[in-house]
Amino acid sequence: MGDLPALAIAVPLVVAAGLLAISPKSPRLLADIIMAATVAAVVAMCAVLLWASAQNTVVYWVGGWIPRHHIAVGIPLVIDPTAAAMALLAAVMVLASAIFSWRYFDVAGELYHVLMLCFLAGMVGFAFAGDIFTLFVFFELMSIPAFVLTATKIEEVEALSGGFNFAVINTAGGLVMLLGIALIYARTGTLSMGHLGAALAGTRADGMVVVAFVFISVGLFTKAGLVPFHFWLADAHAVAPTPVCVVLSGVMVELGAFAVARVDFAVFGSQLADHTTAYRVALVGAGAFAAVLGGLMSLGQRHLKRLLAQSTVSHIGVIVTGIGLLEPTAVAGAGIYLIAHALIKGALFMMAGVLLHRFGTVDANELAGRGKRMRWVGVLLAVGGLALAGLPPIGLALGTSLIHEGARHAGAGWLVVVAVFASVTTGAAVLRAGAHVFLGWGGREGAGASTPEHEEPETRGPHRTTPVVMLVPAAVLLAAVVALGLIPGLAEAAYRAALRLMGGMSEAVGAGPASAMVTTAHFGPFKSSPWLGTASAAGAVVVAVSSLGMHRLPRRLQGAVDGAIATAMAPLHRLHSGKIGDQLVWLAVGIATLVLVIAIGVVGC
Amino acid sequence: MSVVPFAVAGWLVVWGLVGMIRSTRLIHLTVCLGVLQAGTYVLLISIGDAAGAHVPLYAEVSPDTAAVDPIVQAMTLTDIVVGATVTAVLLALAIQADKHRRTTDPDELSPMKG
Numbered sequence: 038m039g040d041l042p043a044l045a046i047a048v049p050l051v052v053a054a055g056l057l058a059i060s061p062k063s064p065r066l067l068a069d070i071i072m073a074a075t076v077a078a079v080v081a082m083c084a085v086l087l088w089a090s091a092q093n094t095v096v097y098w099v100g101g102w103i104p105r106h107h108i109a110v111g112i113p114l115v116i117d118p119t120a121a122a123m124a125l126l127a128a129v130m131v132l133a134s135a136i137f138s139w140r141y142f143d144v145a146g147e148l149y150h151v152l153m154l155c156f157l158a159g160m161v162g163f164a165f166a167g168d169i170f171t172l173f174v175f176f177e178l179m180s181i182p183a184f185v186l187t188a189t190k191i192e193e194v195e196a197l198s199g200g201f202n203f204a205v206i207n208t209a210g211g212l213v214m215l216l217g218i219a220l221i222y223a224r225t226g227t228l229s230m231g232h233l234g235a236a237l238a239g240t241r242a243d244g245m246v247v248v249a250f251v252f253i254s255v256g257l258f259t260k261a262g263l264v265p266f267h268f269w270l271a272d273a274h275a276v277a278p279t280p281v282c283v284v285l286s287g288v289m290v291e292l293g294a295f296a297v298a299r300v301d302f303a304v305f306g307s308q309l310a311d312h313t314t315a316y317r318v319a320l321v322g323a324g325a326f327a328a329v330l331g332g333l334m335s336l337g338q339r340h341l342k343r344l345l346a347q348s349t350v351s352h353i354g355v356i357v358t359g360i361g362l363l364e365p366t367a368v369a370g371a372g373i374y375l376i377a378h379a380l381i382k383g384a385l386f387m388m389a390g391v392l393l394h395r396f397g398t399v400d401a402n403e404l405a406g407r408g409k410r411m412r413w414v415g416v417l418l419a420v421g422g423l424a425l426a427g428l429p430p431i432g433l434a435l436g437t438s439l440i441h442e443g444a445r446h447a448g449a450g451w452l453v454v455v456a457v458f459a460s461v462t463t464g465a466a467v468l469r470a471g472a473h474v475f476l477g478w479g480g481r482e483g484a485g486a487s488t489p490e491h492e493e494p495e496t497r498g499p500h501r502t503t504p505v506v507m508l509v510p511a512a513v514l515l516a517a518v519v520a521l522g523l524i525p526g527l528a529e530a531a532y533r534a535a536l537r538l539m540g541g542m543s544e545a546v547g548a549g550p551a552s553a554m555v556t557t558a559h560f561g562p563f564k565s566s567p568w569l570g571t572a573s574a575a576g577a578v579v580v581a582v583s584s585l586g587m588h589r590l591p592r593r594l595q596g597a598v599d600g601a602i603a604t605a606m607a608p609l610h611r612l613h614s615g616k617i618g619d620q621l622v623w624l625a626v627g628i629a630t631l632v633l634v635i636a637i638g639v640v641g642c
Numbered sequence: 643m644s645v646v647p648f649a650v651a652g653w654l655v656v657w658g659l660v661g662m663i664r665s666t667r668l669i670h671l672t673v674c675l676g677v678l679q680a681g682t683y684v685l686l687i688s689i690g691d692a693a694g695a696h697v698p699l700y701a702e703v704s705p706d707t708a709a710v711d712p713i714v715q716a717m718t719l720t721d722i723v724v725g726a727t728v729t730a731v732l733l734a735l736a737i738q739a740d741k742h743r744r745t746t747d748p749d750e751l752s753p754m755k756g
Contacts, residue, residue: 110713170717170720174720174724177724177727177728181727181728181731184728184731185731188735191738192742194739194742194743197735197738197739197742198739200735201668201732201735201736201739204728204731204732204735205662205671205675205732208675208728209659209662209675209678211724212678212679212682215682215686215717215721216655216682216685218717219682219685219686219689219714219717222689222713222714222717223689228713617662617671618662618663618664618665621659621662621663622663625659625663
């Protein structure tokens with residue numbers, strides 16, 4: 038076991054440095070093989086750590102700087118089952134993306150492999166970090182390769198602009214998080230999250246702690262893409278190369294949501310236990326709003342990648358709702374939902390990439406009916422769409438039922454409506470696009486984002502065939518998510534992992550007893566009822582088919598319906614203007630709103 | 643403990659953000675991000691400061707001497723490195739944008755609407 042946590046972070050970095058050294062002369066195949074082998078090694082390491090952390094949380098003090106006399110100056114890597122699972126997810130998604138990119142890129146940029154390995158190292162470190170400043174460092178280490186990878190197509194101005202927006206908003210969020218870290222350090226004098234939790238445990242939540250909490254959370258919300266910090270998501274995904282989108286939407290955003298849970302429970306656990314209502318209102322409200330907004334926006338998109346990005350916004354909203362309920366069942370559900378969403382979204386982005394590779398465009402209108410001969414791609418897309426819509430027993434449905442169960446415990450049973458809305462709208466958007474492209478149903482689609490006028494394909498022009506190796510990772514990911522829902526005892530294991538997460542890190546690093554967050558200690562009888570998922574999947578199919586069938590209506594009725602929808606959605610589309618000044622204003626507004634809501638809640642209770 | 647350093651930090655952060663919001667040139671935007679970062683540096687260092695405290699080097703003084711906090715100084719150095727890297731990436735993107743569109747107005751370069 039020994040140094041395995043540090044190795045999992047160091048190995049990709051060292052290999053990246055080696056690749057950089059040989060890069061001008063190395064053939065593409067060598068770089069592909071080295072990258073895939075390294076990522077596979079990281080997958081193995083994370084799997085071992087997951088198995089090891091199941092009994093006892095693995096705590097690794099970098100450089101051997103263990104705490105003495107209860108003072109911690111070293112950097113701990115704290116690996117509980119949830120953190121190990123997140124790192125494993127990151128490595129698996131990067132591996133799938135690497136295999137996909139073998140035949141996808143005709144010419145990979147010189148630094149593509151190097152940057153992906155740095156990206157992976159950053160993500161693994163981010164999942165393992167047990168010290169809040171180390172979390173910030175890995176936040177930036179994870180983000181910077183992402184910025185550069187997003188703007189790979191430097192000949193295309195939209196890519197540059199998308200990368201620029203992404204970079205500025207994420208860096209601003211990171212700086213706000215740093216301000217919060219500075220404040221919490223000033224209050225407690227320590228940076229290790231376990232020790233922070235213990236130091237804050239007896240104290241009252243005063244203004245400084247509230248502000249620090251909001252600032253740190255805002256930085257992580259920006260990474261997670263929670264409304265109103267989500268505008269960069271659609272911009273970045275629309276222009277980033279497909280293998281990069283797979284990792285961005287598949288893991289990076291989910292890691293942001295995971296970090297929200299980890300930091301809030303570990304550092305502010307006792308404050309949350311004292312003021313549960315304020316926290317619940319803030320997070321469940323923001324998450325529910327995001328779920329609805331993302332679902333509506335994804336229905337109105339014709340650019341396939343932007344559609345998928347908006348649906349990510351919606352699903353992150355549902356995940357944050359699960360976390361914000363502060364119920365172990367709901368947190369367990371959010372975790373399963375997160376993993377299932379990552380696998381499905383990765384597979385769907387790969388399908389969009391296959392279409393781009395074959396036809397040179399991802400505009401649903403331009404692709405109408407052209408997919409008729411690509412049956413397998415269509416099948417995979419349909420499975421992905423139904424999975425997003427929550428068809429049981431696929432993993433996402435299990436997550437939704439667990440969140441629903443937790444919501445009922447917390448007295449918020451109405452939340453199921455929001456989760457179902459998110460599933461129905463996002464699933465319908467994908468199914469509609471799939472039927473439009475692969476079956477040729479539906480006439481011209483109406484409103485939606487305009488694709489860039491000269492979308493340069495990421496590959497060297499349309500290809501005539503799709504290599505099978507490009508379909509394999511997506512098929513494997515979808516098979517995995519179907520299997521996820523069938524694993525016996527997964528719900529119980531997730532519940533126990535959620536309990537460990539909510540208990541914080543204080544006990545693991547030897548700073549004190551676990552936080553007072555957790556109320557119930559065992560998993561009540563839980564039967565995942567299939568009617569909820571089946572209903573939402575059926576709803577998605579109905580919405581998709583009816584929206585496609587609209588072009589058979591008489592002209593005037595069709596025009597009236599189109600006009601009504603366009604008018605209703607116009608303000609939302611105007612909001613997503615892509616202008617960076619607007620997005621920064623929303624960042625400030627979001628910070629102010631959160632401070633107000635939490636401060637009122639803390640003072641009021 | 644004087645309020646002035648914290649007021650300066652707050653001022654820099656607010657004006658950096660306002661500058662970024664109102665910016666009409668990408669390079670100006672990048673520099674405003676730098677101003678925001680400078681605000682965080684000032685905040686971090688002020689936190690570690692104490693009146694009359696010594697530098698945190700104990701070669702010639704007894705270990706009981708009060709010293710400023712070296713941890714926040716290390717955090718500031720890390721922040722500076724991060725800031726330098728991000729600034730480099732943003733400037734590279736701005737130069738490429740200028741090359742292709744002959745404009746660096748962020749509003750004109752917005753990727754996609756809706």
